[in-house]
Amino acid sequence: MRSTQYWKLLLLLPVLLNMSCKKFLDVSSSNQVLEETMFENGEGIRVAVNGVYKMLSTTDLYGRNLTYGVISAMGYNYDINNIPYDYREAARFNWEVSTAQASMEQIWQSAYRTLANCNNIIQAVEAKDTTFFSESANEKNMILGEMYGIRAMLHFDLLRIFCPAPVTGFAGPAIPYVKKYPETQPERLNMPAVFTNIINDLGQSRSLLEKIDTIYLRTVMRSAVGRIRNPGSWIPLPQGDFFNFRAERMNYFAATGLLARVYMYKGDYEQAFQHAKIVYDAHKRNWFTWTSSIYQGQITDVDYIYTKRPDEIVLSFANGQNYNNYDAQTLSSGIANQFYRTPPSYMNKLFEGDLDDYRIVGWYNRYADERYITWMRPKGNSYNATNLAAHQGPLLPVMRFTEMYHILIEYHIRQGNIPEAVSIFNTLRTNRGAKVKILETISAPDLMEKLVKDIIRETMTEGQTFFLFKRLNRNIFNGDNNIIMAPEDWFAPLPLSETNYLL
């Protein structure tokens, strides 16, 4: 080779000169994906949306704290001496103790982390044209509707935990309502403003999701098998599984039901009634159906109990590690195996006069351990037990249609329409196995008392009890002497991770 030809070799080396520098420096790794890469196509956005639900389902939020965890402890669904130490202090409302703060920190931080993700998706999706999505406008609307709904729901739950109840007339600075990402110094809004935002977001969610869940994905939404993932049977959906299992995602009925819940909490009973009625009517048209009595405790075989009553679920999240998480706290040695027990005295008082109610017969003390079986791994190894574990185990129920009954009943009581209230109430009770019918002659306060008990029965260990007392500003029922609540007990102070940086 002649030496003069060698210089051509040199040309091979500075190839990088010709490379586009920008592209060269834009790199990414397999499990650390740059935002630009993530939102490059519709698939990536779907992954980010699933991520939001994953985050909602962690133990910090609905995977424990906001269901069977600290919030149920604060509602006295358990003997508070038999719950994890952190929860005990929270249930005693010793907010100045750091252990009581710990769970509240978890809730606060994870909720806002999830909100940051929501907002980032909303911003990305709003900037995209409908042609970007493989299911065009339907997909875009669905994702936006879901994200607005979740944004409202999380803020609402934070408001319920960290601020005094609206019934006290509190109007001071409440919580920050975060609507964009990144937002480095979110501002605290006062309570009415927070409510306005929540209601706006839920309204927007409803209008975006209405056609999706009542027309576009009607087949999925109408049957329990479509709404909740059941490994044994399913509805094949041409659009793919991202559009399936609507009750495990924010959906039209969930948004509507949540709006009813928000109005109830706010004290706007008329609006609450209007929205609850929509879900109630859907139930009446058999979109949501009662769990058959044999799955509720009519039979003695515990393997048959539908621990999560999936047919009734309007909104639920899912965490495949549910049983493991629960077991981790209850099966460890020492004092921990006493955790999450509810004393018989409490149950007997709660179900006074209705000891044939499935909610005590079917669910309570089935393994002779004074626990409520909602969250427990089925102990049998029958086909039913295994199937149940796979199907219902991961579910984290947030709302059932029965809540609409409660809203309707309370609305009618407040309207003085006792017979209507009793009629609806009796339908509910019959389907829960209570043999004694309530008479129309009952006084309003007595009926209200029965309603409160029924709400507790219905939401045992699912995280709504505490909010019930808070909404009504009543002392907390604990099966013994009620817990007398001081005004400052009702709400957890903002966590240190927030207040340290408030200006």
Add this chain to the structure above:
Amino acid sequence: MQKNALRSRAGYVLTDHGSGTTRFLTKTLPRLKLFCNRFHGIPGRKIKTVMKLTALILLVGCLHVSAGTRSQTVSISGKDLPLTKVFNLIKKQTGYAVFGKSSLLRQTDPVTISAVNMPLADFLDSVMKGQPIGYRMIDRTIFIVERSTPFRSAEQKTTVNGQPLSLDEPTPRQTITGTVVGENGSPVEGVSINVKGKKSGATTDNKGKFSISVEPDQVLVFSHINFHPREINLKDFPANGRIVLKQKEATLSDVVVTGYGNVRKESFTGTYTQVTKADIQKVTSNNLISALQVFDPSFRIMQNNLMGSNPNVLPEFYIRGQSGFPGIKELDKLESGSSGVSQFALKNNPNTPIFIMDGFEVAIEKIYDMDINRISNITILKDAAATAMYGSRASNGVVVIETVLPKPGEFRVNYNGNYSVTAPDLSSYNMMNAQEKLDAEYAAKIYEPYVPPSDPGYKANLLEGLWQMQQKKNEVLKGVNTYWLSQPLSTMINHRHNVYIEGGSQGMRVGIDLKYDNQNGVMKESFRKRLGAGLTLQYQTTKLQFRNQIYFDAVNSEESPYGKFSDYTRLQPYFNMYDENTGRYVKELPNYNANQVLNPMYESTVGNFDRARYREWTNNFTANWFVTKFLFIKAQFAVEYKDANTDKFTSPESALYGRTDLFTKGELNQTATKNLSWNSNVFASYNRTIDAHNINVSLGVNGRSTRSEFSSALYRGFANRGFNSPAYAFEITRKPDRSDNLARLLGSFATLNYSLNNIYLFDGSFRMDGSSEFGTENKWAPFWSVGTGMNLHNTKYFKNFPYINMLRVTANIGQTGKSNFSPYMARNTYKILLDDWYPTGIGSSLTYMGNNRLTWEKQVSWNIGANLTLFKRYNIEFNYYNKRTYDLITDVSLPSSSGFLVYRDNIGEVLNKGFEIKTSLNIINNKDFSFTVIGNLAHNRNQIMEIAQSMKRYNTRIDDYYGGYNNSTSPSLILYYNQQNAKFAKPIMKYEEGSSLTTIYGMRSLGINPANGKEVYMRPDGSITYDWSPMDQQPIGNTEPWAQGTAGINARYKQFSLFTTFMYEFGGDLYNQTLVDNVENANLAYNNADRRVLSERWQKPGDISTLKAIQDRYFVTRPTSRFLQRNNYVVFNSLSLGYDFDPAWLKKKLGMSFLRTSFLMNDVARFSTVKREMGLDYPYARTFTLTINASF
């Protein structure tokens, strides 16, 4: 054997002595010779064959040795000798290679000659007289060429030799030749010879020869940058053609190696320290990084008292002070429970300089495992002017390493062997023996119950305590006195071998490098084994040079199965490690305090291991194109692949698993890391001297990409120690985890170095860097430096002082950067949530809140320096610097409603300023004896100028941490609390504006109250208290010394040489943690302690003591200035004594060309004002090494 090989190489004695190798050689060598002779002008394929054969021969028994003497004279006599034979003899006697078409030699006539010690050139001239061939000598190669004009003229010269050139020659033009030499007689290359007033000219070759066509009566001008110019009229042209040029003072023909081309030392304004292989070999036999400390006072290794001399722990170091906040802060480390120095921590060390090896950035581990024999030279670049061309990576300094390149000539075998003895150094330990310990326990009354005498249980408890003391006493009386310290240790013998084979023609060179290195640590069975092989090929023509280096390295290392040294130091001397009946190790040591103590000696036998290994392939290709005499283009491309694994196994037989379930016994943790990186540099350099101007301009681009993959898995449940592969595991405890990372860097740079008259100097450089790690809004960063200086010694005024050989002043300023943040920190990134799927698919979540504006950390630094050389023997260099590092990347706290707790931003500023002095005084220098004293000193002051809010929050977290101290004095739990509180005895650094990155915080102490043995503290407001409070902590000292440095002597007497170095440090403070832990807070009930417990602690009222009451077991002493000690020390760092064998004798007796043996001792002695235990988890060691360097 050797002789045979020699003779067969010479090619005319082909005796077969029955050795297969010899037979092989005799068969192949003539062929090989033929190839060589034909080499000139034959295609590359045959060269390859030659190469293969050569390599083969070299590897077969390494017999390819030559008695080449490298002398330039020959002694050949004979009648009618064919020229082929003559050249063979020349080759043999001089070691020169001969290349040329063999057909040429066939045309020659035999010669009759008688030469004794005749200079080679003269000899060649005479044998070629009248022959149709000529020759050209380049370096150590004689090229035989057809006779052509220039060579004919050389012929002519010899014919006119002896008589002055006649002016009345018929042809007015003639060619004259000659040699230019320096005052010392050595030829000078690159002298330009011009005819005065004309443009025509010539340049000398590397033998100093030139030929130029001239007309009579012209004047020749000889000029060279390092020599005074000389004009010679042709009338006065010397008969022998020998022109002597007078050297300019203080010749510095050397260059500064910057990694991107070389810059003339004389005109460079940056600050650097240059070290050669020979220098390093005098200081260390294998620890390159620690050796660099000796040569540069600003290069400092942070002492790792925990890991001592563990061969598997990489050192942490910095240049010119620390300028960044650590990636993982002390408290976070404590709270996460991770150990002191891991690879991860090192990666996050914000002060580590970068290492550039042959133009390619390499990891510290590679340098740590590198064989020092591969090094040609090392340059530590320190200030902005020296480092700015490294842009965003430059702020911590740059260490440039050049490796050796094969030299042409006959194949030579260089062998380097190290044989060393490493012995543990326990001199800093002063533990009690069994009897003393028992006495101390009596003195401390540890048998006494914690309950007051009024308590009903008092008596029973007292009896119980006395009973236990009696049991211990019985053990002592039985003769149990275990010296635990020596149990896991042993003195090790290590050896290391390196063979380097080099040679080839000027055009084609080969280097083969083989290494074996086994370093056993002093903890039994801990080692680091390194193996390596490399091949360098270089092909060169006059304009082009291609070089390819390929290296393979394998390192296997293992930690000692004996565990941590600290597991032994605290054990009670009255514990018997053997079972009295069986003589085997007991699993658990006697239990006197309801406190389970495992026997670490038993643990060492169960089969635990902790292994790491890596394999690394490196290929480095370089092409140099000498476009013109002034323009040079270089292209480099390097690829590196590294595959590293670690396996950590806890045997199921370990006593740790005493009571656990069978299926969970035994654990195996495996990690694997793969790195693939490439680096490419292309640059052009233009270097020219025009009259008084010297210009050196470089322009280039540099691209780099590193991809790493990491995976780990944890397995649990093993049947026994032998079945330790993952296949035998009962379960995978954790889903195997995998992550990867890709980082890219692209930069372009320009540098200019200009000098006028060699007096006025100017340096400038500029670099633009783009990094994939920067935020989207700041992808590109500019860096720059300018420097100026003056060579005062070249000015007219200083010519009056001939003893001033050099006096130079320089000043420079520049901005560089560093980007030590984790990848993707600047960007919004999503993490895929792999643990479980949501029913509607896989999910992802935001990892951090990205900061689009995040940029590299910046540093503006300036340096002024002066360099003076007197009498050519005394050299002193002084530099003052100021480095302001700002835009430090720190966590900025956010209210959690933002979704995140922190994001990264550029806040924070640190200032380092200081000076350095380096001296070298060559006091005696004559033929037999030379004596040089070297010394250097560096002073640095570090100050935090600005910190982020999050750092202040970190400080309050430290206070909270100390708040965790349990003050409870509940008698039954006192020992438990004592153990729980032990961790609070260590001071933790805070970050405060105005103090430094090395400040120690604690309570100010007024000493021990002689009345009650309690410590009295002074609060910052001046009030006095007995109570320790985290809020009252204040800066009590600074670990940074006022100055540090090295001193040493370098002496030579005849063939003996002696080199010693002492490292010193003074003016810094040290928190004597071992005095706290092992004397003051010593828990005598559980642990053995230092003898000072008995002698120095307060015992009774009236005792004046610096240590609290011996009876006090209730309180753990938290950070207090009482334990702050002035840390002044001198370490006798190295002592080496070498002997160089006489080359003439060697050649005659051993047939070797070079042999040197040396004895080296490291860490000979240590004199310190602080008395503390050294090497806590792994002891320190002293090393004695015998080194042999030989060349055949």
